[in-house]
Amino acid sequence: MNNFTKYSVQKEGRIELxxxxxxxxxxxxxxxxxxxxxxxxxxxxxxxxxxxAVLEGAGYAVIxxxxxxxxxxxxxxxxxxxxxxxxxxxxxxxxxxxxQVKAGSLEGYTMTDALL
Amino acid sequence: MNNFTKYSVQKEGRIELxxxxxxxxxxxxxxxxxxxxxxxxxxxxxxxxxxxAVLEGAGYAVIxxxxxxxxxxxxxxxxxxxxxxxxxxxxxxxxxxxxQVKAGSLEGYTMTDALL
Numbered sequence: 001m002n003n004f005t006k007y008s009v010q011k012e013g014r015i016e017l018x019x020x021x022x023x024x025x026x027x028x029x030x031x032x033x034x035x036x037x038x039x040x041x042x043x044x045x046x047x048x049x050x051x052x053a054v055l056e057g058a059g060y061a062v063i064x065x066x067x068x069x070x071x072x073x074x075x076x077x078x079x080x081x082x083x084x085x086x087x088x089x090x091x092x093x094x095x096x097x098x099x100q101v102k103a104g105s106l107e108g109y110t111m112t113d114a115l116l
Numbered sequence: 117m118n119n120f121t122k123y124s125v126q127k128e129g130r131i132e133l134x135x136x137x138x139x140x141x142x143x144x145x146x147x148x149x150x151x152x153x154x155x156x157x158x159x160x161x162x163x164x165x166x167x168x169a170v171l172e173g174a175g176y177a178v179i180x181x182x183x184x185x186x187x188x189x190x191x192x193x194x195x196x197x198x199x200x201x202x203x204x205x206x207x208x209x210x211x212x213x214x215x216q217v218k219a220g221s222l223e224g225y226t227m228t229d230a231l232l
Contacts, residue, residue: 002179003179004180004193004194005192006193021191023167024221024222025142028191043232064120068120082120084120097169101222102141103141106216106217106221108162110145115159116159
């Protein structure tokens with residue numbers, strides 16, 4: 001069995017990569033909210049840290065009642081307990097990646113986990 | 117203390133987000149290889165699964181001796197043991213995200229970890 005899995009993303013509204021890539025340490029979704037749209041609920045997490053990366057467009061998140069502007073190139077880390085909801089701008093879509101990982105799960109990384 | 121951290125990425129060659137975002141379940145880097153360049157070594161990992169996302173440009177990876185083409189929109193999951201090296205195309209840069217997470221660390225995700 002290969003040590004790798006590859007998936008080529010086309011134009012979908014939401015893609016979930018966990019099963020496509022056989023991920024074991026993360027779930028990753030790619031999401032597009034049309035202009036004026038929002039995720040239709042507030043949520044938090046039990047165990048998972050979420051990391052959001054804005055790929056294109058603009059919008060904002062409301063996190064524990066605070067409004068945080070989002071533009072392409074912005075990255076956000078959210079603790080499991082953060083109550084969050086995401087909104088596209090009224091005149092622009094918001095395309096973003098959401099990465100779920102178990103909070104506190106990372107041990108070494110980069111040079112402390114690599115074998116050269 | 118806020119339940120979130122935000123970082124806005126400008127034009128850097130390589131950005132490491134672990135400390136910028138106070139990540140606890142992943143390290144994430146954003147990398148740009150100029151046309152014709154490569155990461156100058158082959159590496160694998162002890163514990164970490166790596167997930168690569170190609171943001172812009174083109175290139176290829178050599179994984180356990182196999183050449184895998186990479187274009188914008190491609191995602192790759194690599195088991196810790198995979199011996200990997202990344203190359204930009206001769207005439208295009210390769211801009212990509214690398215996500216390190218501990219293999220096997222994810223428990224629930226999305227609806228099985230969310231609180232609404």
